[in-house]
């Protein structure tokens with residue numbers, strides 16, 4: 001043992017020297033890699049940046065094809081990865097500028113460049129020479145990440161149809177263009193179709209807030225219009241006492257884009273079925289699942305079934321609560337209807353949970369929220385942040401930050417947090433640059449629309465805003481921590497689309513810890529930390545109707561799967577909606593609501609993959625069960641989580657990430673506890689819920 005000591009010391013010294021030189025290299029990288037908007041490019045400078053990226057990609061593609069003799073990782077995979085990185089850089093920047101640049105003409109140019117980058121991406125994925133080059137590559141000497149990268153890329157290229165004959169490839173190209181048009185038409189039909197319900201008397205608005213009633217004055221004909229726009233729709237569904245108004249409004253809402261979208265949906269189903277069968281799959285659901293965690297259409301069906309089994313008992317209890325509320329005014333009622341699905345929950349929420357969401361807002365002034373989220377993230381992800389004070393950006397309000405791991409620069413991000421005319425109106429993390437170890441630091445931007453503080457206004461946030469901020473910041477940290485791989489193509493996020501939401505969903509749970517919230521949520525006037533009792537009450541209120549919401553998501557997942565599960569000649573959208581509503585929702589559905597698919601925008605882009613939301617929620621709860629829920633920042637779990645879930649990025653299948661962290665496959669136990677939290681206020685009651693779950697399982701097995 002003693003004889004080995006000097007060797008150990010040398011090794012240690014060597015490690016220190018290596019890590020020191022890596023650190024120095026990383027700092028140089030930060031210096032040499034200027035913030036993305038340095039020089040405040042005008043349209044032509046921006047287009048030059050974009051075209052330069054695409055030209056470099058083309059040079060790399062040419063180099064792959066030109067190789068004579070044996071193919072190696074260096075002469076084939078390295079230029080392929082460079083092409084991917086260059087095209088990504090062009091696409092990311094154009095995609096971002098299309099959404100955030102303050103000038104609308106600039107945004108139009110960015111859209112055009114995005115189109116050009118997407119075309120380059122599509123051409124690369126159908127380049128048969130590149131496919132053959134990668135397919136003939138011997139990766140047996142490469143590391144595991146490299147082997148997975150090549151295997152995964154070959155799968156994606158085959159799913160694009162690269163190895164099919166010319167006629168099939170031409171047909172696929174045609175079908176994909178057709179599908180893009182059908183998808184955008186489906187969405188446009190929904191956006192364009194605003195409907196309204198007419199009422200003749202203000203008394204029909206009883207229950208609605210005064211300002212709402214004041215905003216809805218009768219027209220010259222004495223009639224009042226209530227539209228299907230969200231600001232009209234949701235208050236009416238939640239507060240209006242009039243059953244008839246709510247019923248008519250809901251049917252109008254679900255009837256938007258009908259019958260137009262019935263035809264468009266059938267077209268999409270046919271196009272997708274043809275694509276799937278040309279590529280050798282039985283159905284679109286199978287084809288679309290082939291590069292995802294779920295793996296096959298059959299597994300989607302199994303997941304939906306299993307979720308239904310665990311949801312039903314809690315759902316029945318929730319239904320009993322809503323029914324009891326309804327029976328106060330409708331003695332003898334035996335059902336809760338779809339159009340009552342906002343109204344009775346609101347009555348129960350007020351009576352039972354004594355929580356008003358307005359009461360937490362004073363604890364969330366924007367500046368404190370921002371600093372608080374950075375501080376919590378620094379502790380959770382074991383990093384530090386430093387602002388680049390004078391870094392140029394596309395708008396003066398945008399902040400630029402660097403991320404350090406143990407003093408070493410590992411990435412950069414931009415915070416564009418407040419509304420602006422013409423800016424993207426939701427909240428999302430936008431990729432800016434792929435990370436490549438030693439070559440390029442990962443960069444990302446957070447684009448949100450939170451209230452901005454002014455001289456006279458602290459910019460108070462709703463709890464939901466804070467949650468969104470943290471959720472999106474979680475994607476950003478995943479991008480940066482996962483962005484230290486050897487290759488751009490396995491950098492950042494897991495490649496499986498049905499995994500990426502799980503880490504951010506988990507962070508939402510973490511934020512609910514009273515201890516975590518009190519660390520930064522201070523009353524904007526008194527400075528008092530948010531009381532634990534208030535957080536507990538807010539958390540209690542959030543447990544209400546979890547099962548009902550899960551069941552609803554599961555019903556939507558079933559509709560999304562069933563529309564694409566087999567030959568569309570045998571599929572009838574109205575019948576699918578009717579059956580799935582009946583099978584999965586605990587509510588009675590009104591006649592006319594079977595047209596719901598025409599307004600279900602996810603059938604275009606998500607197609608058969610709506611299950612993703614619940615799939616990731618199940619994983620997120622499983623992840624969170626590994627943490628101390630009272631003090632999730634304490635202990636070693638967050639470091640283990642960072643190393644096993646986030647750092648590998650896309651270098652291995654998501655199911656391996658999950659297994660490595662949990663020490664087993666994911667299961668629904670933690671999710672089931674989360675869903676039943678509403679009925680488990682004390683350890684005894686938790687035990688009762690667990691018993692009733694066991695009873696139910698016994699029941700199910702005897703049915």
Ligand SMILES: [Zn+2]
Pocket residue numbers: 471472475501504
């Ligand atoms: Zn997300």
